[in-house]
Amino acid sequence: MKALVYHGNKDLRLEAVPEPVPAPGEIKLRIDYCGICATDIEEYLYGPKFIFGDAPNILTGKSVPLITGHEITGTVVEASGDGVAEGDRVVLNTVLTCGKCHGCLTGQKTQCPNMATAGFARDGGLAEYMVWPASEAIRLPDGVSSEEAALVEPASVALHAIRRSRIIAGESVVILGCGTVGLLAMQQVKAAGGHVIAVDRRRISLDMASDLGADATLDARDPDLAAKLREFNDGAGPDLVIDAAGGKDTPALAIDWARIGGRVLLVAIYTAVPKFDFNSLVAGEKEIIGSLGYERRDVEEVVGMIDTGDLRTAPLITDKIGLEEIIEKGFDRMLKPKKDVFRILVSPSGAAHT
Ligand SMILES: [Zn+2]
Ligand SMILES: [Zn+2]
Known part of the structure; x- marks a missing residue:
């Protein structure tokens, strides 16, 4: 499959990689949309900062090269038997934590020093497919479109900060x-x-x-x-x-x-x-x-706010592009000094729902 792979500072490559295979307890997603975030641009220009460079993340054992992209929504194509089912449209809690540290044990998961996030410590969503723990997938209600859901991740960052x-x-x-x-x-x-x-x-x-x-x-x-x-x-x-x-x-x-x-x-x-x-x-x-990142409850609450209309994400979608256009229509536009965009969504499978 095609994926955008971070190899190092100013070294992003759109290349062919093997399709991921879910481990027990994991689902496989077809990525419907993945947003390009300012953090992706910062990693490209100044990184590796948050993306794991030389030393691998303790939870995942992974470091670069990594598939980038963390503002993800997709459709389950292989379920694990628990939680979400094949065909469900989902968003992810992309923040995995160790469950053993002071932060995790006191209910402050964003303070986990071993935190592993999609696109930074595990392969992310600027690819046709990705795999992720089934327990951290949240099903979208019918009232929330996949486009709107592509902004659940930055909205969860914002909601955690507001808390x-x-x-x-x-x-x-x-x-x-x-x-x-x-x-x-x-x-x-x-x-x-x-x-x-x-x-x-x-x-x-x-x-x-x-x-x-x-x-x-x-x-x-x-x-x-x-x-x-x-x-x-x-x-x-x-x-x-x-x-x-x-x-x-x-x-x-x-x-x-x-x-x-x-x-x-x-x-x-x-x-x-x-x-x-x-x-x-x-x-x-x-x-x-x-404030850094978010927890599962933030993701769930954001999905609910979009469903009720308390949170509008659609006006912040400036453009939708294919994976093969990501450098010239995505990164190059985000890098312009007079940036005229909010979010550009990438549709890696080209077969997104609406
Ligand atoms: Zn982001
Ligand atoms: Zn922890």
Whole structure:
């Protein structure tokens, strides 16, 4: 079968590989759609970072070369006898954990140091087929299309972050960076009863934020931005600032914007290592919270939110392409300095459901 294989820094190859064979307890999926994520681009440009390079992952024993792609939805073509059945459309909990560490034993699976994820520590979904533990496949209801479901993975990242933010109804929340994860987080803040101010440099992002329910939008280049943000919350400033932008200066901006006693949630991946004056945290009694990945319950809840209409993912699908077009129509477009896309979905089997 054809697959996009990560061999190393700036070395991605579309090549023929053997079709995977499910181990006991695993299912085989035909991939209907796999999204291209900013993390894939970061691994290509700056990796191996999260993808396992020289030292293999402890759970899977795997390292590069690995089939990349982690925003996956597919149809079961070989079931294992338990859980999902042949013909079921599914999404995956792509985060496998060890079950033995402090994080796993205390119900904080995203804190498992042995975490293994699809496309980073096991073969992922930019391929015609993949195999995965049957226990970590979640069946899609009829009301959720396969296209919409291709964004369940980034939506689960966003939902896990919102849980960690300890948001309560009525809070003022700034979303800094209205790309795919930012706009999914924004809708989850709205669903939790928050008041959202969306901030981005790109017009396309601010327009999309308005369409998806932002209460206010502000241009990140506005010289009076900090003063305008302070006006929210009766002049106290925002209770919570979510950095989904991942820029060199965005965490410092987020900390500056949060009200005294407020919270900052970081859900981006940073490539720069800036200097920072920690007195700004001390003096304002502010908190910084990190969030990585998600758990099965996040995936299940996201599927439910799409089904009920509380979460709209379809507007974030910019294009759908075939696997053979992935470099020129996928990666090259995502790499452009003036990126004009949210998600590009790849249909490796070319036989996707709708
Ligand atoms: Zn992703
Ligand atoms: Zn663990």
